[in-house]
Amino acid sequence: MKETTDKLFIYNHWSKSQKFGIMEKRNIRSICLIKRKRGINTMSLQIRKDFDNKNNHWLVELEGEIDVYTAGQLKEVFKFIIGEKKEDIKIDADKLEYIDSTGLGILIGALKRLKQEDKDIIISNIRPNVGKLLKITGLDKVFIIEG
Amino acid sequence: MNVNQGDEIRLSIPNKPEYVGVVRLTVAAIASRIGFDIEKIEDMKIAVSEACNNAITHGCRCCKEGEYNINFVLTEEKITISVCDEGEGCLLENIKEPNFSKPKEGGLGLFIIKSLMDDVEIKSEKGKGMMIRMIKYLGDDI
Numbered sequence: 001m002k003e004t005t006d007k008l009f010i011y012n013h014w015s016k017s018q019k020f021g022i023m024e025k026r027n028i029r030s031i032c033l034i035k036r037k038r039g040i041n042t043m044s045l046q047i048r049k050d051f052d053n054k055n056n057h058w059l060v061e062l063e064g065e066i067d068v069y070t071a072g073q074l075k076e077v078f079k080f081i082i083g084e085k086k087e088d089i090k091i092d093a094d095k096l097e098y099i100d101s102t103g104l105g106i107l108i109g110a111l112k113r114l115k116q117e118d119k120d121i122i123i124s125n126i127r128p129n130v131g132k133l134l135k136i137t138g139l140d141k142v143f144i145i146e147g
Numbered sequence: 148m149n150v151n152q153g154d155e156i157r158l159s160i161p162n163k164p165e166y167v168g169v170v171r172l173t174v175a176a177i178a179s180r181i182g183f184d185i186e187k188i189e190d191m192k193i194a195v196s197e198a199c200n201n202a203i204t205h206g207c208r209c210c211k212e213g214e215y216n217i218n219f220v221l222t223e224e225k226i227t228i229s230v231c232d233e234g235e236g237c238l239l240e241n242i243k244e245p246n247f248s249k250p251k252e253g254g255l256g257l258f259i260i261k262s263l264m265d266d267v268e269i270k271s272e273k274g275k276g277m278m279i280r281m282i283k284y285l286g287d288d289i
Contacts (some may be wrong), residue, residue: 067164100196
């Protein structure tokens with residue numbers, strides 16, 4: 001499969017986060033490192049991240065599937081954001097269609113690092129299949145589950 | 148659809164991570180065809196993916212360009228999915244139950260398979276690969 005080159009860009013943009021309750025316009029300077037492999041889109045993963053300055057936590061939006069192929073992407077994003085600021089990470093899993101132990105392992109690894117600073121991972125808008133997996137692995141007691 | 152003789156579908160797939168998604172789509176298509184409901188289909192997708200993850204990480208000892216096999220046997224009452232690799236294998240006694248009070252980053256795969264599927268059989272010997280056979284019954288839905 002073809003691999004597109006890494007894109008590194010810095011941009012100013014209006015906040016897209018109205019659903020998080022941030023209504024005012026603000027400038028956000030974000031550094032995004034995106035590595036995309038061309039493949040069949042139904043099996044890809046897109047990750048959007050932002051730091052919420054008002055509430056002092058990270059907002060991460062997951063779209064697609066996290067499996068052995070895409071988990072590395074998630075690991076890189078967590079490595080980056082935890083390296084930037086060790087604050088709570090709020091994950092919006094509304095568009096997360098699939099996750100298995102490879103993704104759960106990444107989440108556990110990230111939580112371990114956050115716990116060093118007494119921070120948490122909060123996951124919201126979970127789909128039933130994801131919820132079931134968190135329950136049978138007991139991880140619904142390890143992460144904070146909302147909504 | 149008449150499946151009581153046990154239709155068999157065989158898949159031989161390169162042990163590369165990018166194809167596990169393809170396997171999931173195949174599992175979903177077959178399971179949907181014989182009438183499983185969405186929750187059971189999602190269970191099977193995860194269980195088979197975990198078995199594939201296992202085949203990929205421990206599967207090919209000889210070279211990087213190996214493959215593993217997945218077999219689907221369909222009857223009126225159940226589906227039997229077998230994932231076989233010819234890798235290093237393992238000592239079955241070494242497979243530990245996960246410790247939920249101290250979650251680790253690995254080791255959940257086999258536990259998840261056993262939780263989501265109705266019957267699971269694992270056969271392995273050191274140096275002779277591994278076979279994970281999983282059964283899901285159609286149940287009362289039909």
